[in-house]
Amino acid sequence: MYRIRFHGRGGQGMKTASRILGSAFFQQGYEVQDAPRYGAERRGAPVFAYVRAARRTIQERGIILEPDLVIVADDSLVPMPAAGVLQGVTPRTVLLISSGETPETWRHRLNIAGPLLTLQAEAAAGAEQHFVGTALAGAAARLVGVITLLALEQAVQLELAGLGGETLSSNLDQALAAYELMAPQAGLVSEGEALAAAAYQRPDWVELPLDEADAAAAAIHAGATSVEVRTGLWRTLRPVIDYQRCNRCWWVCSEFCPDSAIRVNAEHFPEIDYDHCKGCLICVAQCPAHAISAIPESSEAQP
C-alpha cells in the first residue's frame, strides 16, 4: 500500500493535490483514500492531506503515521514542530520539498540519509501559489512510478474542471512539467508493508494520576488565553514598520489589524506582535504614510 502525506499551508492547494493524486491512482485501477485533516483549514495555517492507494481493499483509517512519501509545499513548515513534517519518517521514506535550496542543504540541515528531493516550484510566492499543489501532485505521480501521464492528465481535468479554461490549462501544464522533471526518479517511492491489526503494537501503558475535579474540569481561570497560540507561524510574509516614516497616527494599522496584533506603545508608535501576526498585510495596504512594507519571512530568518 502507498501511504502519502501532504504538508502545506491553507491556500496552497494541498487538499486538491491529494485529490488529484488519488484520482490518478484510481484511474490506474487502485483502491484509494484521500482526505484532508479537518479542523485547521485556514489560509496560511499548516494543513495536512493524506492519500492511501492499494491494489486491494484498504482497511486502514485515519492519519498516516508511517508515510512512504512526504510532500512539503512550503519549506518554512519543515522546522515547525506543529506541522509534524518529519513524523514517522523512516530511512526508506521519500521527502519531496518545494524549496529553492538544494537537496544536499536539506539533508545536512535535517541530518537524514534517506532519499530527499526538492522541486523548485517557481510559483512559491505571489499570485501563482495555486500551482504549487498541482505541480507537487504531478511530481508525486511520477515518483510512485505506477501512474501514467494520461492518468495524471485525466485526474487534473477531473478535479479542476470547475476552474475553467485558462486556470485549468496552466495548472495542467504545471502538473505535467513536474511529472516530466521527476522522470529520473520514477518509481523511487516503494509501497509500504500492509499493516495487520494483529501486528499492532500497543504503546506502553502510561498510568496517569487522577486529577482533582477542579484541575481536570473544563474551567478556564483567566481571560484571553488564546495568546498562548502562536499564530505567527502562519506567516509567509512579514510586515515591517519603518519608524522613520511612521507618523504616529496610531489608529490605522492597529484598528484594521483583525488579530489585535498591533499595539500602540506609550509614545504612540505601533508595535507588531510577531508571535501572533498572521501576515494578512492589511497594515501594509492601509498605512497612510506607506511606512510598512512586506518582506519574505525566510529572508528575515537569516541572521
Place this chain on the structure above:
Amino acid sequence: MSDETITLYKHMKDLPSNRLLGTGTPMCAGCGGLLAIHQAYDILGEKTVFVNAAGCMTLLAVYPYTPFRGSWLYTSMASAPAGAQGVRDALDIQLARGRIKPEEDLQVVVLTGDGAAYGMGMSSTSSAIEHGLDFIYLCYDNEGYANTGQQSSPATPHGARTSTSTGPQGFGGHKKDLFAIWAAHRPAYVATVIATEPVDLARKIEKAKGLKGSRLIIALSPCPTGWDFDPRETVEIGRLAVKTGMWPLKEYENGKVTHTRVPPKRAPVEEYLEKQGRFAHLFHPRRNEAMLAEIQARVDDYWAGVEADHG
C-alpha cells in the same frame, strides 16, 4: 446619525487603542468578521457574555483557549437567541435575589454568522424580539457558509460563485433583506455596520449598548477565503462595498430608518465586484453585461427609494 447624538466617538482618534480581544485565534488571515468583532468588543467592554451559534466564530473559543475576557456559550445554529434568553434569565434571577450587584450585570451578546442570522436562526430571533429579550445580536455577514467552504446562504448576493452555485450565472437568488425583516419586528434598535468604517461602527455599538431591549446589528464581513481575494484587500473591499452603495449603512430606531453614510457619488458596482474571485465569471472570459446591469439597477433602485424617502 443625527448631530445632537452624544457620542464618545467623533473621529478615528477617539477610538480605543487598547485591544480587549486576545490574539491567537484560528480565524483566517485578513478575516473581516474578526475585524468587526474586535472593534465591537472594544466598545462593548469586558462585561459582556457571548452566545455563539455554530459558524466560523465557533472556533474562536476552543477549550482551553479563548480570546474573550469573559464567558462564552456555544449553541447550535438555530438556537443562539434561545441561549441568550437563558443567560439573561439567569442574570435577572441572580440580580433579583441579590446574588450579583447591578454593576456586576453583563451585556448578553449573540454572535452568529449569516447562515444562522438570515436562515436557520431566524425563527428563534423573531421569538426573542417578540418576547422583548434584552440582548444585542451581532451578525458577521460573510455572505455564505464560509466555515464549511462557502456554500450559498440566504445572504449570498445575486450572481456570486459559491461552492454550491458554480454555474456561469453564479447564485440565482437575491440577498435577503435581513435589516428590513428585523426592523419589521419594531425592536429597540437595528443597524448595519462594516469594520472598514470604524467610527460609524463604534457609534452604533455605543448606541446599542446604551439601550434596553432587542438590539440587532449586521456587520458585512469581507472574507478573503470565501470571496476569493488577497487578504490584504479586506479593508479596501469593505470600503468599496459602501462607496458603490452595495452595503448601505443605516439604523432603525423608534420606527424610523436613517442612513448614516450616504455615498455622495456612488462608484459603479463593478469596481467592487471585479476585485473578488467570486464574481470573476462576470468579467471573464467575456463580460456578462446583462448581469452587471441587473446588479447595478438593483443598487440604483434602492438608493432612488432612499432619496425619495429623505426628500
